[in-house]
Amino acid sequence: MTDKGTPYMSFGNDEINSAPDLTDPVQCHVCKGHHPAQPSETRGDGPATVLQFIACDKTGKTYLVGINGKDIRGRGSGGTVPDE
Numbered sequence: 001m002t003d004k005g006t007p008y009m010s011f012g013n014d015e016i017n018s019a020p021d022l023t024d025p026v027q028c029h030v031c032k033g034h035h036p037a038q039p040s041e042t043r044g045d046g047p048a049t050v051l052q053f054i055a056c057d058k059t060g061k062t063y064l065v066g067i068n069g070k071d072i073r074g075r076g077s078g079g080t081v082p083d084e
């Protein structure tokens with residue numbers, strides 16, 4: 001694996017469906033504190049509920065924690081697609 005290119009994450013539908021429900025607030029995997037789950041940007045008439053994030057005030061970073069209300073941390077696979 002190279003550190004150049006475009007990073008990606010992938011999840012199978014079965015993998016998401018079998019994941020535990022995401023709690024709200026979410027216990028942070030970094031600082032162990034609790035942060036409110038935030039939906040991805042609003043689209044159309046209401047909030048998009050596909051992706052959930054937490055903003056950690058200890059690290060100042062935002063983390064993807066959920067897909068469709070399921071806790072996907074530690075699941076899926078990822079890597080880097082080399083740039084052409």
Ligand SMILES: [Zn+2]
Pocket residue numbers: 028029030031032033035055056057058059
């Ligand atoms: Zn945190």
